[in-house]
Amino acid sequence: MAAITSDNHGLRLAARYAVLVLIAVIFIFPLIFMLMSSLKPDQQLLTDTESLRAFLPVGDISLDNYFAAFRRAPVGLFVFNSVLVTGLTVLLSLVVCSLAAFAFVFVDWRGRELVLTLILATLIVPFETIAIPLLLISANLPWIGLEGVTRGWLNSYQVQIVPFVADGLTIFLFVQYFKDLPGELIEAARVEGASWWQIYRRVVMPLAGPVLATAAILKFLAMYNQYLWPLMVVQQERYRPVMVGLQYFFQLNRAWGEIMAYLSLITVPVLAFYLFLQRAFIASIASTGVKG
Amino acid sequence: MARVSLSGIKKNYGGVEIIKGVDIDIADGEFTVFVGPSGCGKSTLLRMIAGLEDISDGTLTIGERVVNDLPPKDRSIAMVFQSYAIFPHMTVRENLAFGLTIANAPKAEKDAKVAEAARILQMEHLLERRPSQLSGGQRQRVAIGRAIVRKPGVFLFDEPLSNLDAALRVDMRMELSKLHADLGATMIYVTHDQVEAMTLADKIVVLNAGIVQQVGSPLELYHRPANIFVAGFIGSPKMNFLKVRVEAVDATSVTVGSADIGKLVLPRANATAKVGDEVTIGMRPHHLTVGGAQDITGRVVLVERLGNETLAAVVLGSGQQIIAALPGDIDVAPGQELHLATQADRASLFLANGLAA
Ligand SMILES: Nc1ncnc2c1ncn2[C@@H]1O[C@H](COP(=O)(O)OP(=O)(O)O)[C@@H](O)[C@H]1O
Ligand SMILES: [Mg+2]
Numbered sequence: 242m243a244a245i246t247s248d249n250h251g252l253r254l255a256a257r258y259a260v261l262v263l264i265a266v267i268f269i270f271p272l273i274f275m276l277m278s279s280l281k282p283d284q285q286l287l288t289d290t291e292s293l294r295a296f297l298p299v300g301d302i303s304l305d306n307y308f309a310a311f312r313r314a315p316v317g318l319f320v321f322n323s324v325l326v327t328g329l330t331v332l333l334s335l336v337v338c339s340l341a342a343f344a345f346v347f348v349d350w351r352g353r354e355l356v357l358t359l360i361l362a363t364l365i366v367p368f369e370t371i372a373i374p375l376l377l378i379s380a381n382l383p384w385i386g387l388e389g390v391t392r393g394w395l396n397s398y399q400v401q402i403v404p405f406v407a408d409g410l411t412i413f414l415f416v417q418y419f420k421d422l423p424g425e426l427i428e429a430a431r432v433e434g435a436s437w438w439q440i441y442r443r444v445v446m447p448l449a450g451p452v453l454a455t456a457a458i459l460k461f462l463a464m465y466n467q468y469l470w471p472l473m474v475v476q477q478e479r480y481r482p483v484m485v486g487l488q489y490f491f492q493l494n495r496a497w498g499e500i501m502a503y504l505s506l507i508t509v510p511v512l513a514f515y516l517f518l519q520r521a522f523i524a525s526i527a528s529t530g531v532k533g
Numbered sequence: 534m535a536r537v538s539l540s541g542i543k544k545n546y547g548g549v550e551i552i553k554g555v556d557i558d559i560a561d562g563e564f565t566v567f568v569g570p571s572g573c574g575k576s577t578l579l580r581m582i583a584g585l586e587d588i589s590d591g592t593l594t595i596g597e598r599v600v601n602d603l604p605p606k607d608r609s610i611a612m613v614f615q616s617y618a619i620f621p622h623m624t625v626r627e628n629l630a631f632g633l634t635i636a637n638a639p640k641a642e643k644d645a646k647v648a649e650a651a652r653i654l655q656m657e658h659l660l661e662r663r664p665s666q667l668s669g670g671q672r673q674r675v676a677i678g679r680a681i682v683r684k685p686g687v688f689l690f691d692e693p694l695s696n697l698d699a700a701l702r703v704d705m706r707m708e709l710s711k712l713h714a715d716l717g718a719t720m721i722y723v724t725h726d727q728v729e730a731m732t733l734a735d736k737i738v739v740l741n742a743g744i745v746q747q748v749g750s751p752l753e754l755y756h757r758p759a760n761i762f763v764a765g766f767i768g769s770p771k772m773n774f775l776k777v778r779v780e781a782v783d784a785t786s787v788t789v790g791s792a793d794i795g796k797l798v799l800p801r802a803n804a805t806a807k808v809g810d811e812v813t814i815g816m817r818p819h820h821l822t823v824g825g826a827q828d829i830t831g832r833v834v835l836v837e838r839l840g841n842e843t844l845a846a847v848v849l850g851s852g853q854q855i856i857a858a859l860p861g862d863i864d865v866a867p868g869q870e871l872h873l874a875t876q877a878d879r880a881s882l883f884l885a886n887g888l889a890a
Contacts, residue, residue, distance in 0.1 A: 428585050429618035433632035433679070434606035443635075447622040 270296065272508070279306050279501035286497055306502035310490075313499060315478065316506055319486035324510050326401045326482060327464040333406045334460050335453055341407065342415030343441050347427055357416065363409040369469070375404055376473050396477045405464060411456045418452035419445065454522040461514055483507040535596040535609055535686030535719055536561045537582065542591035544577055544743075551577055553743040554591070559721065559736070564713050567723045568730035569740035570766070575723040576691055578740070582721065583612050583689050596686055611680035612689040615696065617672045619664050625675050626660040632683045650678040653715065670701045677712070690722040694729065706732055727767050731755070739763050756879070761887040764815045770844060772815045772881070773855035779810040787882060787890065789814055793849040794829050799877050806882065806890040815881035818844065818858040825874025831855070833869045838862055847871050 273296050278286045280302045289295045310316055344350070345357045379394040394400035422445065430440045446453075468484040475481055490500045537559040544552035552574050559565045567575045580586040582593060584605035593601050600608045611632075619628045627634070629647045651657045654674045664672055673693060680688055690709075694702045710733060713720055724730055730737050731751045739746040739754065739762070746766075747759040758764035764772045780796065781788040787804045789812065790796040797814070806812055821829075831847035834854070838844075843859045857873055865871060882890040 423616055423618065425614040425616045425618035426620065428583075429612070429614060429620075429679075430631070430635075431585065432583060432605045432610065432612045433635060433683070435631075435635045439635055443631075444620060 275501050275508075276505050279498060279505045280304070281306075281498060283496065283498050286501070306496075306498035307506070309496065310499045310502040310506070313496075314486055314489040314503070316486070316503060318478070319481055319483045320507060320510060322398075322480060323465055323482040323484075323507070326398055326467075327461055327510075329398075330402045330405050330464045331457050331460045333402070334408070334411055335456060337407050338411040338456065339415045339446065339449065339453075340441065341412050342419050343437075343445060345412075345416055346419040347440070347445075348437060360409050360412055364413065372469065372473060375470075379404070379474060395474050396480055397475075398480060400474045401467065401471055401480070401482065404470075405460075411460060414452055414456050414459075415449070418449060422448060450522060450524075454518050457518060458515070461511075465511060536594075537687055537719060537721065538592075538594040539578075539582075540592045540594070542578070542581065542593060543589045544574070544581060544586065545589045551743050552581070552589075555740075555743075555745050557738055557745065557748060559719060562717050562719055564710075564720045564722065564733060564735045565738060566730040566734035566736070567721065567738045567740055568727055568766070569725065569746075571725050573740045574743040575725070575740055579612075579689050579691050579721060579723045582608075582687075583610055584608050585612075609686035610689055611683050611685035611687075612691070613673075613676045613680050613693045615692040617676040617693075617696075619672055619675045619679065621664050623663075624660065625656065625662050625664070625667070625678075628664070628675050629660075629678050629682050631679060646682045646684075650681040653681060653712070654678050669697055670705065673697065673705060677709075681712075681716070686719060688718055688720040690720065692724055693722075695724070695726070702729075709733060728769065731767070737767075739766060741766075757889070758815075758881060759889055761813060761815070761883040764881055764883070764889075768817055770818045770856045770858060772817050773821075774813050774815050774883075775849075775853055775855065776851075777812060777814045779806045779808050779812055782806060782808055789882065791851070793831075793851050793853060794875075797875070797877050797880070799880055799882060801882065801890065804882070804890050805888075806884060811885060812890060813883040815883060816855070816875045817879070818856045820876050820879045821855070821857040821859075821873045822875075823857075823859060823863065824872060829855075829873040829875065831871060831873070833865055833867050833871050836865055836867055845871065847873065 277296055277298055278289075280298060281289065282301055282303075282305070285300045289300070294300070341360075345353055379400050381392060382394045384391050384394060384397070384399065394403075426444060426448075427440060430444045435443065466484060467482060471480075471482050471485050475485070487500070487503065490496055490503055537557075539555050539557045542552060542555040543550060555578060557565075567578060569575055577586060581588050582595075584600070584603060588601050592599055595608050595610065605612075620631065623631070626647055629650055630643045633643045633646065647660070648657070651660055654677060656671065656674050656678065659667065659671060659675075664675065667675065673696075676693070693709075694705050697705060706729060709722075713733075722729075722733060734751055736748065737751055737754055738748050741762050747754060747763045749757075749759075751767075754763055754767045758767060758772075761774065765774070775791065775793055777789040777791040777794065777797075779787060780790045782804055785800060785802055786798050787801045787806055788796060788798045794814070799814075829849065831849040833845050834848050835846040836843060840862065842861065843863050843865065845857045845859060845865050846854055847857060848854050855873075857871075859865070884890050
């Protein structure tokens with residue numbers, strides 16, 4: 242009996258791995274295609290797509306496309322801009338949205354249900370509908386910088402960051418997670434004398450690893466992929482992010498090899514971020530025993 | 534160390550009165566247990582004392598101060614929760630020291646107090662572990678330890694043993710008694726388990742539907758329940774209740790009778806019952822004996838053998854059922870006719886309004 246059960250178990254495990262491997266392959270093939278193509282001249286790249294050679298480093302392999310990409314566009318600047326904007330937005334959004342959710346879940350105040358409902362209602366408003374009003378507002382906002390008070394946020398980093406710091410989805414994620422935390426933990430902290438801020442800092446946030454990771458990933462992807470908004474508000478190359486930078490490669494002659502090289506380069510921060518988060522995520526689950 | 538006094542305490546949840554005017558005085562160092570069925574408002578009352586719920590009406594005094602509007606941390610209380618509520622991301626040491634850390638206490642003081650609490654609860658070897666590496670009983674200890682560290686005037690416990698298995702519960706019960714004796718602190722303990730209440734309490738407060746039913750020592754409640762609710766709630770198996778009629782009343786006794794029990798003369802001075810009243814007699818299963826002069830006759834329908842005693846369910850002529858707790862493994866079987874007697878001086882009598890006569 243025992244042998245049969247354990248055989249079954251082994252088979253089930255094998256089947257599970259087979260499915261996981263299949264899914265992983267499906268997801269990784271476009272990436273391999275991108276990476277391999279970035280090493281090939283355009284002519285070969287296009288003919289290779291007719292066979293499995295598209296996924297293999299064969300033929301005339303070189304880094305020429307990368308050099309060409311750097312010559313055509315300030316790739317480093319674009320990546321820096323995107324990483325800066327995305328990183329700051331993710332950080333600020335985790336702080337602001339978790340604080341908001343904390344107030345909605347743990348602090349008792351008049352009208353919190355109504356305000357939360359309004360915030361959640363923004364989830365169904367597509368960005369395109371508010372883009373123009375937001376543009377008009379941004380164009381007139383004051384800013385205190387090194388040059389004193391200026392008016393108008395167009396062509397800046399803050400115009401790409403501030404509008405996206407607080408959003409309904411992130412607040413919703415935190416609210417749901419906080420609601421599932423045992424209420425007696427919060428009460429125990431109150432009885433022990435913790436202030437709201439101390440409860441947030443010392444009890445709630447250390448237990449929020451899983452939702453922090455989830456919210457960070459979603460925010461990172463949304464911000465890194467920003468296209469429409471920076472196209473509208475940033476005309477100067479100085480502040481341009483990676484996705485808008487892609488335009489440099491869609492000129493009269495499409496340089497597919499360079500496009501692939503550019504895409505490979507701008508994928509690096511995403512992978513780095515993901516690996517970092519995965520480690521942090523596992524560490525947080527291991528240390529708290531709280532599962533997401 | 535502190536006395537606690539509740540006066541006219543009420544609690545409303547959205548117009549519904551959950552606690553309906555509670556007056557209790559708890560002396561310094563007393564172990565008081567709030568007991569009552571689930572949903573009667575015990576936790577709400579305790580949480581009002583803790584400061585986790587607003588007090589809708591009345592006055593709450595801890596020590597010499599009215600604390601109605603003080604936050605929990607200023608009430609000189611510590612609380613142990615049913616779920617233990619120890620912080621999963623902190624080691625046992627950090628959990629114990631949490632209140633002191635919050636208050637920015639110096640490290641030397643923290644270490645000393647944590648060491649003392651750990652010694653009292655015999656968990657020095659667990660200090661560097663995380664809660665996920667502890668058993669239920671050990672987590673319970675951490676929760677109690679966290680309360681001890683801050684040396685509160687009043688300890689509050691909300692059903693702290695209900696998540697433990699039966700054997701551990703008995704052990705922890707004894708430890709809590711010992712802890713109370715050692716610390717000499719005021720303790721208020723909430724439970725729905727009357728055995729816990731009987732074994733732990735100096736003073737029991739029986740609650741039902743947000744109203745205090747009776748306050749007294751465990752034996753007072755057992756022997757002289759103030760009303761039919763307390764009589765039924767305290768004691769296991771439950772007290773037997775039978776409908777009877779008052780046949781005679783004089784200065785020192787009340788005579789009641791019915792087809793089931795015949796005539797029974799209960800010693801009662803200044804009884805409030807009047808001749809002809811329909812009343813309820815209460816007889817504890819352990820006060821019923823086989824044979825004897827007075828005769829309660831019925832048919833055995835169920836026998837439960839516990840080894841040290843035998844519980845027999847007996848259906849009387851009128852169809853009412855009573856339980857008798859008989860000594861040892863006495864020879865009874867379902868279907869058999871049984872003649873029982875009760876001790877008249879230990880029986881209780883309740884008027885139609887439920888109050889003891
Ligand atoms: N936050 C609340 N809102 C509304 N009703 C509540 C709330 N908390 C408790 N109650 C009600 O108050 C009553 C007493 O609850 P509780 O004090 O928890 O009972 P116990 O601890 O004795 O089981 C219950 O009927 C419960 O439904
Ligand atoms: Mg309760």
